[in-house]
Amino acid sequence: MEKIHKPLDFILAFKGAFVASIIALLLFGPIMGLVLSGYDYQAELQRPLIAAVVVFVGRFLFSLLFQFAQHEPRLQWMLPRKTASVWVEGEQVESKQSVRLFSAMTAITVLTLTGQFWLSVAGGVVLYLLLSRLGKRKHQVMVALVVILGLLMPFFATKFWLTVLIAALIYVLLGLGLNIVVGFAGLLDLGFVAFYAVGAYGYGLGHEYLGLSFWAALPLGALMAACFGAILGFPVLRMHGDYLAIVTLGFGEIIRLVLNNWTEFTHGPNGVSAIPPPTLFGLEFSRIPKQGGTPFHEFFGISYDSSFRYIFIYLILFIIVSLMIAVVTRLRNMPIGRAWEALREDEIACRSLGINHVTVKLSAFSMGAMVGGLAGVFFAAYQGFINPSSFTFFESALILAIVVLGGLGSTVGVIIAAFILTILPETLRYLATELPKAIDSMSDYLPSFLHNTLSTLSDGLGDIGSYRVLIFGVCMVLMMIWRPRGLLPIQRRAYHLDKPGDAK
Amino acid sequence: MTTPLPLLSVSSLMMQFGGILALNDVSFGVAPNSITALIGPNGAGKTTVFNCITGFYRATNGVITLYGREKDTNIGQIIGEKLSVVDFIQPKILLRKLYYKMFGGSHLAARSGVARTFQNIRLFKDMTSLENLLVAQHTQVNRNLLSGLFKTPSFNRAEQLALENAYHWLSVCGLADDANRLAGELPYGHQRRLEIARAMCTKPTLICLDEPAAGLNPNETEALSVLIHTLKNDYHVTVLLIEHDMGLVMSISDHVVVLDHGEVIAMGSPDSVKNDPAVISAYLGIEEEAANS
Ligand SMILES: Nc1ncnc2c1ncn2[C@@H]1O[C@H](COP(=O)(O)OP(=O)(O)O)[C@@H](O)[C@H]1O
Numbered sequence: 011m012e013k014i015h016k017p018l019d020f021i022l023a024f025k026g027a028f029v030a031s032i033i034a035l036l037l038f039g040p041i042m043g044l045v046l047s048g049y050d051y052q053a054e055l056q057r058p059l060i061a062a063v064v065v066f067v068g069r070f071l072f073s074l075l076f077q078f079a080q081h082e083p084r085l086q087w088m089l090p091r092k093t094a095s096v097w098v099e100g101e102q103v104e105s106k107q108s109v110r111l112f113s114a115m116t117a118i119t120v121l122t123l124t125g126q127f128w129l130s131v132a133g134g135v136v137l138y139l140l141l142s143r144l145g146k147r148k149h150q151v152m153v154a155l156v157v158i159l160g161l162l163m164p165f166f167a168t169k170f171w172l173t174v175l176i177a178a179l180i181y182v183l184l185g186l187g188l189n190i191v192v193g194f195a196g197l198l199d200l201g202f203v204a205f206y207a208v209g210a211y212g213y214g215l216g217h218e219y220l221g222l223s224f225w226a227a228l229p230l231g232a233l234m235a236a237c238f239g240a241i242l243g244f245p246v247l248r249m250h251g252d253y254l255a256i257v258t259l260g261f262g263e264i265i266r267l268v269l270n271n272w273t274e275f276t277h278g279p280n281g282v283s284a285i286p287p288p289t290l291f292g293l294e295f296s297r298i299p300k301q302g303g304t305p306f307h308e309f310f311g312i313s314y315d316s317s318f319r320y321i322f323i324y325l326i327l328f329i330i331v332s333l334m335i336a337v338v339t340r341l342r343n344m345p346i347g348r349a350w351e352a353l354r355e356d357e358i359a360c361r362s363l364g365i366n367h368v369t370v371k372l373s374a375f376s377m378g379a380m381v382g383g384l385a386g387v388f389f390a391a392y393q394g395f396i397n398p399s400s401f402t403f404f405e406s407a408l409i410l411a412i413v414v415l416g417g418l419g420s421t422v423g424v425i426i427a428a429f430i431l432t433i434l435p436e437t438l439r440y441l442a443t444e445l446p447k448a449i450d451s452m453s454d455y456l457p458s459f460l461h462n463t464l465s466t467l468s469d470g471l472g473d474i475g476s477y478r479v480l481i482f483g484v485c486m487v488l489m490m491i492w493r494p495r496g497l498l499p500i501q502r503r504a505y506h507l508d509k510p511g512d513a514k
Numbered sequence: 515m516t517t518p519l520p521l522l523s524v525s526s527l528m529m530q531f532g533g534i535l536a537l538n539d540v541s542f543g544v545a546p547n548s549i550t551a552l553i554g555p556n557g558a559g560k561t562t563v564f565n566c567i568t569g570f571y572r573a574t575n576g577v578i579t580l581y582g583r584e585k586d587t588n589i590g591q592i593i594g595e596k597l598s599v600v601d602f603i604q605p606k607i608l609l610r611k612l613y614y615k616m617f618g619g620s621h622l623a624a625r626s627g628v629a630r631t632f633q634n635i636r637l638f639k640d641m642t643s644l645e646n647l648l649v650a651q652h653t654q655v656n657r658n659l660l661s662g663l664f665k666t667p668s669f670n671r672a673e674q675l676a677l678e679n680a681y682h683w684l685s686v687c688g689l690a691d692d693a694n695r696l697a698g699e700l701p702y703g704h705q706r707r708l709e710i711a712r713a714m715c716t717k718p719t720l721i722c723l724d725e726p727a728a729g730l731n732p733n734e735t736e737a738l739s740v741l742i743h744t745l746k747n748d749y750h751v752t753v754l755l756i757e758h759d760m761g762l763v764m765s766i767s768d769h770v771v772v773l774d775h776g777e778v779i780a781m782g783s784p785d786s787v788k789n790d791p792a793v794i795s796a797y798l799g800i801e802e803e804a805a806n807s
């Protein structure tokens with residue numbers, strides 16, 4: 011920080027931009043430059059050239075911007091933050107303006123799903139004001155608000171958004187489970203989807219062969235996944251880092267291949283169908299009872315609505331997720347959670363303190379697997395149909411992306427990341443269908459060239475769903491450069507003695 | 515000097531890394547409630563001895579026995595021995611070896627009462643000082659999952675005790691103000707002391723300190739020697755220490771073992787070792803420098 015007025019280094023920026031544009035040229039050359047048509051191809055070399063020029067200019071400007079930001083205190087937040095952003099509770103009591111704004115914006119976005127725009131804005135403003143007024147009890151109030159909001163949500167949301175929310179909550183659950191393994195214990199697990207599959211197939215096949223109901227499958231599926239975690243873990247947990255990652259990757263694939271090929275038992279690629287949704291004390295949520303109970307709408311004498319089923323699944327899932335969050339938060343302040351984190355920090359030091367690293371790793375592994383299994387049971391119950399193609403490596407990578415984006419070890423970060431990565435593509439898809447309609451309705455007021463541009467743009471949005479993976483990739487790369495330790499800083503608990511006299 | 519029954523006995527210890535013979539026939543004893551120093555030039559094999567005692571290395575040969583409060587522990591045995599052909603006709607030994615192969619390891623050495631610090635500090639950097647000490651009490655607290663989740667009275671009592679113990683050791687080591695600071699952010703000297711506090715939280719009978727004064731200034735070294743005396747006199751632990759600061763070694767140790775090229779070249783009281791010609795030649799200038807200071 012000594013040299014405040016260091017001039018911008020244009021040569022450096024130019025060099026970086028040149029190298030980047032060469033790489034872009036090599037990369038985009040075959041991808042964009044050769045257009046296939048039938049068995050033939052056309053060379054359109056101007057396309058990679060344009061891309062390379064864009065990369066050149068972008069890299070040049072970014073380089074200058076970062077150089078400038080280094081000496082400008084107000085722009086420091088732009089710079090990559092390599093060190094851990096961990097802080098101890100009590101150091102920062104007041105929430106920052108940005109945190110309040112962010113929460114308010116999130117509330118508005120979430121409430122918009124109910125379709126009532128002004129209500130959501132009002133909610134956001136109320137939240138912002140609450141956050142700036144509340145002092146110490148802010149945390150409890152926030153939690154209470156979120157819980158109430160979450161419980162009321164399904165009664166306002168449309169069926170489409172309800173299904174999106176259910177999927178998001180399942181990913182939150184998966185993220186929480188993997189966060190125990192990767193975030194807390196620091197064990198890189200690339201095959202987490204195996205436990206998800208064990209939970210889902212545990213319910214699907216358990217129902218088919220043993221007639222298990224959802225409520226029996228929930229604990230059994232979780233237990234079974236935990237056992238699988240322990241069985242896998244015991245032989246491999248003596249390994250470190252990369253070796254462990256490879257073995258878990260293999261395990262994930264083995265489970266999928268077994269599900270695919272053991273046709274007599276699992277029906278192979280055809281999967282398991284007609285998996286029943288959960289019942290409420292024997293009351294079913296289908297129009298005609300399939301499990302021998304009374305339908306919910308007949309029992310209460312109301313007309314049938316197919317969204318009852320989703321509302322019910324959502325509510326159970328919400329409660330389970332809330333419980334899981336409470337458990338995970340509690341675990342961090344328990345001996346086992348502390349041992350997990352210590353193991354992540356330094357395994358050798360742990361061993362020198364008498365901690366059996368194998369059993370501690372094993373407990374993290376099976377605990378994470380258990381949560382993954384729970385998510386699997388919900389997935390099966392919500393979809394009603396499962397097959398091995400839901401449990402590919404891509405799914406593992408997605409869950410890992412959630413944990414890494416959220417910041418290894420940060421529960422709130424993981425929840426936010428799970429919502430972003432599942433709701434964002436759906437929102438974009440929703441916009442892609444809604445935007446052209448809105449633009450058409452405005453055609454009378456807009457000049458025609460503007461209208462044309464807008465509709466071309468919105469048509470381009472149409473297949474945004476296909477760019478999902480690309481968007482994840484870009485997010486991950488940006489995160490690794492900008493915030494390698496995750497979106498949110500991690501808060502550590504401060505411990506104080508109740509009786510200060512004992513200290514001395 | 516050696517009492518009839520030492521706390522720790524190392525006999526004919528040999529350690530081979532591929533072609534390198536790091537330790538060759540090292541034997542010494544550590545008397546209970548004493549301060550024993552292990553000295554020698556760099557690369558002599560001091561840290562390797564520590565790693566064998568604390569169960570991190572499996573010695574190529576030799577026996578290390580800790581005569582503990584309740585029972586005696588053979589360190590080589592609890593970290594898992596190699597199987598040999600004869601074991602297959604002795605099922606009892608075979609079973610024992612298999613058990614320790616599955617569940618044994620250096621953590622058992624720690625549980626039998628040996629604590630240690632590291633030459634290059636190994637703290638849990640992203641955790642607070644206090645959490646570092648709580649982790650060290652892992653084997654003493656209530657680890658039941660359910661009682662932890664529901665915060666039962668017995669769980670709270672155990673946590674409270676652990677917390678008090680942690681605060682106690684923080685204040686003994688002069689770190690009371692650093693309780694809720696991240697260990698990685700502490701000044702170097704504090705990190706060294708925190709590592710000692712963490713080792714003491716495991717309630718050891720023997721504490722092995724690997725170059726605890728490295729990188730400390732004279733004042734901090736002075737405070738360290740007071741701390742080591744406190745550990746011995748008030749907490750009745752036995753101290754085994756590796757140190758290059760001859761002033762510190764000569765002033766606090768009861769017994770000195772000198773190692774060079776993996777062999778013990780001298781052993782005895784500080785004064786006798788100081789004047790040993792073999793030691794002087796091994797150390798060359800270092801010995802005179804220490805005598806001057
Ligand atoms: N894990 C290891 N692998 C190979 N060689 C080792 C290992 N640990 C120690 N050594 C060798 O053993 C010798 C003694 O090292 P060390 O015990 O660290 O010396 P010091 O007395 O300085 O603590 C050195 O020559 C070192 O290279």
Ligand SMILES: [Mg+2]
Pocket residue numbers: 560561562633
């Ligand atoms: Mg050493």
